[in-house]
Amino acid sequence: MYTQGLDQADALPDEELSERFEAKVAAEEKVEPTDWMPAAYRTLLTRQIAQHAHSEIVGMLPEGNWISRAPSLRRKGILLAKVQDEAGHGLYLYSAAETLGVTRDELVDQLLSGKAKYSSIFNYPTLTWADCGAIGWLVDGAAIMNQVPLCRCSYGPYARAMVRICREESFHQRQGFEIMTVLAQGSPEQKAMAQESLDRWWWPALMMFGPPDGESVHNDRSMRWKVKRFTNDELRQKFVDMTVPQAHFLGLTLPDPELSFDGEHWTFGEPDWAEFKRVLAGDGPCNKERLAARRDAHADGAWVREAALAHAEKKRG
Amino acid sequence: MGDHSVEALLRVGDSCLVLAQRLTGWCGHAPALEEDIALANIALDVLGHARGLLTRAGELEGAGRDEDALAYLRGAEEFRNLLLVEQPNGDFAHTVVRQFLFDAWTAELWKGLAESSDEVVAGIAEKAAKESAYHVRHSSGWVVRLGDGTEESHRRMLAALEDLWPYAGEAFLDDEVDVAAVEARLVPLPSSLEKPWRARVSYVLEEATLPVPPDPWWQRGGRQGRHSEHLSYLLAEMQVVHRAHPGVQW
Ligand SMILES: [Fe+2]
Ligand SMILES: [Fe+2]
Numbered sequence: 001m002y003t004q005g006l007d008q009a010d011a012l013p014d015e016e017l018s019e020r021f022e023a024k025v026a027a028e029e030k031v032e033p034t035d036w037m038p039a040a041y042r043t044l045l046t047r048q049i050a051q052h053a054h055s056e057i058v059g060m061l062p063e064g065n066w067i068s069r070a071p072s073l074r075r076k077g078i079l080l081a082k083v084q085d086e087a088g089h090g091l092y093l094y095s096a097a098e099t100l101g102v103t104r105d106e107l108v109d110q111l112l113s114g115k116a117k118y119s120s121i122f123n124y125p126t127l128t129w130a131d132c133g134a135i136g137w138l139v140d141g142a143a144i145m146n147q148v149p150l151c152r153c154s155y156g157p158y159a160r161a162m163v164r165i166c167r168e169e170s171f172h173q174r175q176g177f178e179i180m181t182v183l184a185q186g187s188p189e190q191k192a193m194a195q196e197s198l199d200r201w202w203w204p205a206l207m208m209f210g211p212p213d214g215e216s217v218h219n220d221r222s223m224r225w226k227v228k229r230f231t232n233d234e235l236r237q238k239f240v241d242m243t244v245p246q247a248h249f250l251g252l253t254l255p256d257p258e259l260s261f262d263g264e265h266w267t268f269g270e271p272d273w274a275e276f277k278r279v280l281a282g283d284g285p286c287n288k289e290r291l292a293a294r295r296d297a298h299a300d301g302a303w304v305r306e307a308a309l310a311h312a313e314k315k316r317g
Numbered sequence: 318m319g320d321h322s323v324e325a326l327l328r329v330g331d332s333c334l335v336l337a338q339r340l341t342g343w344c345g346h347a348p349a350l351e352e353d354i355a356l357a358n359i360a361l362d363v364l365g366h367a368r369g370l371l372t373r374a375g376e377l378e379g380a381g382r383d384e385d386a387l388a389y390l391r392g393a394e395e396f397r398n399l400l401l402v403e404q405p406n407g408d409f410a411h412t413v414v415r416q417f418l419f420d421a422w423t424a425e426l427w428k429g430l431a432e433s434s435d436e437v438v439a440g441i442a443e444k445a446a447k448e449s450a451y452h453v454r455h456s457s458g459w460v461v462r463l464g465d466g467t468e469e470s471h472r473r474m475l476a477a478l479e480d481l482w483p484y485a486g487e488a489f490l491d492d493e494v495d496v497a498a499v500e501a502r503l504v505p506l507p508s509s510l511e512k513p514w515r516a517r518v519s520y521v522l523e524e525a526t527l528p529v530p531p532d533p534w535w536q537r538g539g540r541q542g543r544h545s546e547h548l549s550y551l552l553a554e555m556q557v558v559h560r561a562h563p564g565v566q567w
Contacts (some may be wrong), residue, residue: 057350064345068338071558072385072567073368076341077361083344084357091350129558153538179567187565293346303473304409307466314465 020295021025025226030156031219033099041225045155046100048227049175053093054111054118056086058290062126063135071129078175079132081266092164096157120276121204123284130190130197136176138198138205138243145239146209149229177246184250191251198247199255206268207276215273240266323378324397324496326438327387328540329426330370332399334388336419337364337550338555342406355455359416362448369441376437389559393542393549400539401484401550403548410473413459418485420453421517422510426488429505438503457521464525474527486535489514494540 018038020309031037059084067083070076094104110116121139126132147166153159183194210216210232222228230238244266247254260271278284340360371384377547382390402419406412427449430442463470467523489511499506519529538544 057345060345060353067341067344068554069558071389071562073334073364073371073388075567077368078362080341080344080357083353084361087345087350087357091354094350133377182566187562190564190565209442277548297346297348300346301352301409303467303469304348304352304463306472307463310470311462311466 022224023122025154025224028152028154028188028226030159032156040221042100044222044225044227045158046097046102049093049097049100049158050102050107050110051117051119053090053097053107054116055122056090056093056296057111058118058122059139061290061293062122062286063132064126065126066129066132069129070132075132075179081176082136082172083113085172089165089168093163098163099157108298112298114282114291117280120279120284122290123279123287124200124204125286127200128193128197130180130193131201132138133176133179133183133194134201135179136172136174137246138176138201139208139317140169140172140176141243142205142208144173145235145242149235150227152226152229154226158261180250183200184252185314187214194250195252198252202255202272203275204273204279206236206240207273209233209239211273211276237265242267275310320493321497321503322435322503323374325504326370326374326377327397327495328399328494329504330367330374330387331396331429332402332419333363333370334367335396335398335551336402336415337361337367338400338413339406339415339549340412343412347539348409356412359452359455362445362452366441366445366448369445370438373435373437373441377435385559387455389556393544393552395542396544396548396552397485397538397542398539398544398548400545401487401537402483403539403545403551404481405547407477407480408473410463410470410477413456413463414474414477414481415487417456417460417521418481418518420449420456420523421514422488423449424453424517425510425513426505429510432502433504434502434505453517457517457524460521460527460551461525464522474525478522478527478530482530483533483536485518487537488530490535490537490540492541 006231021031021035021037024148030220031041033235061286063079067076067080070079078118094107097107098104107116111118126135144166147162147169150162151159153162153167178193180198183190185191213231213233219228219231244254244259244261256269258267279287282288337360340356342544344353344360345357347356367388368384371387375382375384375387399419401415404411404415406425423445427442427446431439431446433439433442458475464469464474489507491506491508495504497509498504536545
């Protein structure tokens with residue numbers, strides 16, 4: 001998921017040098033790590049995969065928060081397995097990024113220094129148990145919308161990582177929807193908890209698809225290089241069309257008075273793009289806490305990683 | 318089956334549950350991504366063991382309590398876990414030492430429980446034995462790596478051993494509940510597991526260039542419901558949502 005189109009545009013590659021590359025991509029052939037590729041393609045992919053990897057890792061925190069308080073042992077196990085999957089996604093994606101010539105350490109440093117971006121959604125707080133439901137349903141649901149087309153991405157290692165990840169994401173979405181279903185059909189307090197959570201997560205979930213098409217800096221090139229298959233607005237529309245009936249099924253109300261069906265699609269109101277920019281710029285409710293948690297884990301673990309290396313050295317003799 | 322059977326199963330099941338709860342605290346905060354995954358894996362296994370044993374204890378009790386009633390609606394004084402597992406995560410060295418002392422115990426315990434006269438318990442134990450064989454390999458690996466790693470890691474491991482060792486022996490102290498449950502051939506006698514446990518612990522610590530601490534007064538009481546100050550906080554957090562909404566589905 002978590003590809004929000006956060007990048008600045010780079011200079012286009014020299015067309016002569018890239019002619020063969022372009023033809024190959026246009027023919028839907030996969031680009032592999034040892035193939036020649038334009039520097040801008042490499043940069044684009046590295047940045048997107050890294051952002052994606054960081055999002056998986058930072059994304060462990062909001063839900064990870066609730067594992068200790070999960071209200072049944074079954075839910076505790078499911079949530080723990082889900083958050084563990086996200087760690088696995090981070091690993092596959094860092095590995096995919098490494099095939100482009102960066103190291104995981106470099107990428108992690110970029111995250112911890114605040115230089116690299118990750119999905120804005122994880123800078124919102126998880127305040128109730130229902131948030132674990134809303135995140136699975138909406139955030140993982142949006143992730144699937146974003147990621148299914150990425151399974152056909154022109155860059156082989158990324159596409160293959162996405163195939164694996166998408167399989168797990170659908171389990172994530174299902175468990176979230178199941179949490180919401182139980183709450184929505186539960187006591188009045190549980191139903192209110194589900195509604196309140198949906199009220200908070202709906203708009204941030206729509207923002208996960210990135211800025212409106214007119215403002216997205218590199219849509220054209222991403223599309224031509226078959227990294228992106230649909231525009232931000234197309235994906236957002238698909239997501240809304242899928243999700244509105246699910247909310248109706250749950251008997252919950254989406255917090256958008258402008259929502260209406262035009263016979264084919266659900267039209268919806270405009271997300272608060274000023275909020276989106278603010279959260280991306282670092283002023284979301286939890287940006288500082290999320291980064292601090294990652295920095296602390298990294299710093300606290302330094303002696304462990306050093307010791308593991310030192311021990312391995314000794315064994316090598 | 319009498320009360321001693323329920324008690325004996327809770328002693329193991331609660332130990333697994335409380336340890337799993339502690340381990341989840343690392344999720345998203347481990348020293349490396351690979352270790353996030355490994356610790357979550359172990360927590361999931363141990364949680365599974367807890368669920369099986371709590372469910373069985375509830376069935377044997379016959380009072381209609383399922384795994385959740387037992388996990389969420391008992392107070393600290395009703396928990397029967399070892400004091401060892403309720404000790405805080407501390408730094409990674411403390412978590413590793415706690416895990417290793419526990420894994421070295423359960424590696425023996427599951428073998429004994431696999432012979433239980435209760436088929437359900439034996440089935441749980443058979444599966445658990447395979448999983449805990451992996452756990453003890455994992456935690457032994459870390460004990461050795463950190464014990465024989467850098468000066469700092471060695472120092473931290475010494476500190477962790479010193480803090481946690483007094484809680485290591487409780488698992489092997491028999492009382493009348495154990496004796497009764499052993500007579501029913503439900504569980505192995507706790508003290509019978511001590512010898513192989515010690516052998517493994519000594520071997521791994523030596524490999525790790527760490528001394529086996531002298532036997533102290535073993536801290537005890539967890540298995541009888543007298544806990545350290547830590548458990549009540551742990552349970553308060555674990556039970557907060559469940560208790561706020563009595564009687565609903567999740
Ligand atoms: Fe994921
Ligand atoms: Fe996910």
